[in-house]
Amino acid sequence: MPELPEAETIGRALDRALRGRKITAVEVFTPAMRTPLLPLRSAGLEGLEFTGVRRRGRYLLADLSDKRVLLMHFGMSGVVRVENDSVPRRKHEHVFIRLDDGNIFRFECTRRFSMLEVHDSGKDGIPESLAGLGVEPLSEKFTGEYFFAAVSGRSVPVKNLLMDNSIVTGIGNIYAAETLFAAGIAPDRQGKNLTLEECCRITECAVKILKLAIEAGGTTISDFRHVDGSEGKFVQNLQIYGKAGEKCSRCGTVIECIRLGGRASCFCPGCQK
Numbered sequence: 001m002p003e004l005p006e007a008e009t010i011g012r013a014l015d016r017a018l019r020g021r022k023i024t025a026v027e028v029f030t031p032a033m034r035t036p037l038l039p040l041r042s043a044g045l046e047g048l049e050f051t052g053v054r055r056r057g058r059y060l061l062a063d064l065s066d067k068r069v070l071l072m073h074f075g076m077s078g079v080v081r082v083e084n085d086s087v088p089r090r091k092h093e094h095v096f097i098r099l100d101d102g103n104i105f106r107f108e109c110t111r112r113f114s115m116l117e118v119h120d121s122g123k124d125g126i127p128e129s130l131a132g133l134g135v136e137p138l139s140e141k142f143t144g145e146y147f148f149a150a151v152s153g154r155s156v157p158v159k160n161l162l163m164d165n166s167i168v169t170g171i172g173n174i175y176a177a178e179t180l181f182a183a184g185i186a187p188d189r190q191g192k193n194l195t196l197e198e199c200c201r202i203t204e205c206a207v208k209i210l211k212l213a214i215e216a217g218g219t220t221i222s223d224f225r226h227v228d229g230s231e232g233k234f235v236q237n238l239q240i241y242g243k244a245g246e247k248c249s250r251c252g253t254v255i256e257c258i259r260l261g262g263r264a265s266c267f268c269p270g271c272q273k
């Protein structure tokens with residue numbers, strides 16, 4: 001599932017491809033998704049212009065010239081492409097939004113858990129359905145003090161707290177694992193047992209890793225692809241995610257894997273305390 005760096009990467013490419021383009025037609029091929037796609041047909045999108053693409057957490061918001069937004073989330077296997085109309089429709093491409101430059105914005109999802117909806121842009125430009133999202137990790141609000149206050153008193157493993165979208169949005173299994181490795185904190189430490197100093201280390205490491213991952217175009221593990229079909233290169237920088245049984249790059253201890261909140265969680269027993 002794309003996390004923040006992957007969504008940011010897709011969003012930047014979509015912004016370049018969609019900004020200033022007018023919508024000429026909307027085609028929906030697959031009505032039966034988790035969130036229905038048919039409303040797109042009658043949303044009156046034809047003739048509107050895309051004025052830009054923004055990100056909030058793992059969501060992308062393509063702004064429309066009538067102050068509405070096309071809100072998208074990639075679920076487990078969502079892919080978007082902007083390609084010429086000479087390329088035939090792929091089996092799992094469910095929506096075509098035709099553009100005035102002859103390209104098509106294509107929405108693909110093999111497992112049908114993605115989302116593409118038109119919303120009013122709402123207060124501060126953010127649709128109401130996203131109002132409950134926590135702070136952006138790359139905003140100045142995501143400080144050690146903030147994270148300390150959010151997790152203190154919680155009998156929940158820190159890794160789950162870092163992945164809790166109501167606290168901080170956009171961090172999933174990959175970047176939570178990498179952040180805690182960089183910070184030297186064991187993923188099963190409970191929120192209530194963390195010190196302010198440790199929370200500062202966690203937020204600083206998270207910001208650093210997310211920025212590096214954005215520079216590398218995100219991490220491709222399985223389904224994530226760039227808008228042009230290429231892969232994210234941060235996979236080469238992973239230190240702990242998916243490395244169970246390998247030796248820690250920092251101390252040489254064999255990396256272990258536990259399950260937290262149903263998710264595999266790799267960590268180094270040697271340098272994560």
Ligand SMILES: [Zn+2]
Nearest residue numbers: 248251268271
């Ligand atoms: Zn280690």
